[in-house]
Amino acid sequence: MSWLSEFVDVYNQNEKNLGKTNYRVYHLKKDVEAKKAFQMLPISHIFFNCQLQIDLKMDGSFAGASVVDDQRTIVPATIESSTRSGSGAYLVPNPIDDKLQYVARDFSDWSGEEKFAESHNKYLEQFKDYLDFLEDYGDQDVYQTIWAIFHYVSEGDIIQDLQANKIFGDAVTKKDVAKNKYFNSSVRFNVRNSENIKRFEDRRFFDAWIRYYQQVLKDSASCGELNVGTDYITGAQNVILTNKHPKGILDNAANAKLISANDSTNFTFKGRFLTADEAATIGYEASQKAHAAMKWLLTKQGFKIGNRYYLAWEVNGKDTTDLSIVNQNPLFALAQKQLAEKSEINTNENIAENLRKVLIDGAKEDNYSLQGAVHLIELESPVNGRFGVVYYQSMSLQQYINKFSAWYGKIAVDDRQSFFGLKRVCYDIYGDKVDDKRLAATVSQLAHMILGSQIVPWSLLSAIYNRAIRPASFDDNKSWHRVVRTAAKLFKAYYDEGEIKPMLNDNYHDRSYSFGRLLAIADVIEEGVLQKSENNEGRVTNAKRYMSSFAQRPLDTWKIIYTNLQPYLRKSDYSFKASKLIDEIFASLDAEDKHLNDPLNGKFLIGYSQQRNNWYQKKTTSK
Incomplete structure (x- = not known):
């Protein structure tokens, strides 16, 4: 499980980013940008879409409610609540922020379903245990804030306050309120303070819940409710184990899980093991860290084609950075600029050496370790509810640079030192209307080839050759010339003869x-x-x-x-x-x-x- 342990290392080396919101900028079209927020999820927390926000005063009284735009919220969660499903889910609340059916004591009165009174009681019981822990925790600001929320949810009538605050529009009767789209929504709580810091964005509250829940897990393990054993990710022994792992890692498959052994009647592990634990045992903390880091990296710098995700990373002295071979990365951007100023392009070896020097210089400037590992992984969700690793490779940054410098030396056919993206190459081979499945498979094929044998498959050469010799099938000359140039590059790498030089x-x-x-x-x-x-x-x-x-x-x-x-x-x-x-x-x-x-x-x-x-x-x- 080396790739999972690498994700654990990413989490440990980027703990300073826990809960911090950063933005990834997408260039959709010329002069058109889009931004997507991403955060490193703390362990024992989940991303939860909260449609409503309730503001409270420090004494626990209602101060207002609003519909929120930034719905994705980091909320504390238990093992059970983070994976709840089925008919018994109404008895598995989150600790603080959750759906109205759990947090509102008057939800049953408005909905007419008595079982939600039991949901609220379970919610309060769990909440009270956490509040008791915070009383001796040491941070009075954290305790006072959590106390204000507990006081409100145990004494106040949330649905009535929301109705009075016009959250349900002009609905007055219970029947109309129950039909409103916000009646079954999720809510997050914020306690107003002089610093104007939101509770669900404050690192202190993340740390408080983590410390409390670690104690809860230890108590459960000591009384035999949780198993203790060897963690196959880190190799640590006598750690708390779990067979329930996070979901929501992939954007297009929210319920897909990477690790799952809950299918005890079919073929998940049957035929090889009697129980799932015989296959592997995974520590709770390592699982939480690995999944959180994977989600963070995928959102921060992952690349998606169809139902397949591509990710490359290296942890240098400053941060976890993108070294993707699928799209552009910082080292190549530097090389693009510096190589444009060089005129020595007589041989393949000359280009390869120039590129290698530029990439190494760039790596040194950004405090990379040439012996540090570059990791490349591909994930795919072929069916609903599951996703898996279809490819993983790890190599030193020195090897990574050598592979790329050799490849770009092989494919140089003119004085333009450009680094085309693999997705663009796929479009050149099969046309812009190629389906996502073939596009993803071809990107994988090209990536594996560049980092492996560097022998271009004949199937790709044949396809792009047949396109390149038919200029009449293109709408414009520019697109056709680009395809011809790409074909020339790939054929040059295929023949790789000394007499075929970068120039005529x-x-x-x-x-x-x-x-x-x-x-x-x-x-x-x-x-x-x-x-x-x-x-x-x-x-x-x-x-x-x-x-x-x-x-x-x-x-x-x-x-x-x-x-x-x-x-x-x-x-x-x-x-x-x-x-x-x-x-x-x-x-x-x-x-x-x-x-x-x-x-x-x-x-x-x-x-x-x-x-x-x-x-x-x-x-x-x-x-």
Whole structure:
């Protein structure tokens, strides 16, 4: 359970963030941002959606009520209340903040159901035990605040106060009130104070409940109500164990649990073990910490495709940071900026070494330990109620950097040192309308490949090749050129030959590579003339029109393209340069090769992409 222990470490190293609200910014579109709040959940607490807030004075009297926008609230919880469900849930209240059916002593009078009186009694009984503990706790502010809430819920009539405060609108009769949407809502309590600090955001109240509940668990274990044993996450012995684990880790599967052994009649553990405890025993505290850290990291820096979540992290000297390979991360952002200023891009090894140095320098600047571990995990919820780990890998930051520097050295096909996201690569391979299931599977495949063998699967190469040679299927040239460039990068990594360099190699005379160069020259010449002429807006060049046929029968198709190119050569400012290059490339082809007209391989796209880039680069330099 190494990955669970890593999440426990994340919790321990980020305890300073407990309960603090931070925001993750999403860039939905250009100049359009969205923010999502995230907090590190303290142990023995849960996130609870509270639609109402009741404000009290320090003497426990009612001071007002309101409907809240920021509904997600951190509230204390017991093992039972955090996992309650079924017909007996009405007897399992949270300690303080909960649904009105638990906290309001007059709820039964308004609803007409007597059983909720029992819910309230159970709530008060549990609440009173906590208040008794706080009397000797030492923090009088905490005790006085909790006392004010207890006094109100035990002496006041909440439903009546809410009705008088117009929370239920103009409803007057019990029947109308019971039908109101807020009648079955959840409520959080706040006691007004001079510092204007909300109780449910105050670290002191988190710590008070944690200390109390740890004592409750110890007392339960001493009398045999809870098991004590070895925690398989941390390896600690004689700790309080639990078989009830938090849910709500994944946003799109609120009830999904990562660890569950409550299915004693089917096949959760049957056939291998007699009881669930024979499979594994997990400590309550470790489980709480691991799930809280997982939820925090997923919201803070996780990446979701379909029903699969991707997460990468490393704990440096300052904070737990995002080192995701799926989308951009801080080290790559630094590398993007610094590599743009470097001109030495002669070999794959040269690019890899430059990138490695930049990433290592960036890591040192941000106090990373090169020997520290980078963790990568994928989670998926294939069915309702369950989710699991489909992939996990851990490596040192040094190894992580080496893998990436080697990969970006392999795929460099021009002077643009860009780090494309894996999701964007998937769209280039399969198109923007690819379904989420295939998208998630492809992202996983690419991530595992980059951090593993770095051998590009032929299935991906075949798919992007078939898209790249059909420019007519694209709505615009920009999208098509991006796909061609991505295809060239992937094929370059696949062939990984010394003669295929990051920049155009005039001395490399592979048949497919040379034909790709020829097509690029024809394309840029015709494109340049069309751009200058009138009434030719949106016209497709012959090179693009015949590209699919060219890839299948290059020699035969080149005759057609070259014949159609002649009028454009006469009008082009670069006629001499183009004619000279075409003659040189054609002369390098073996006229006796009986396979000269055979279908081209992926090197054709590398030659095409590099020749186009080289053409415009030299043109810009000369100007």
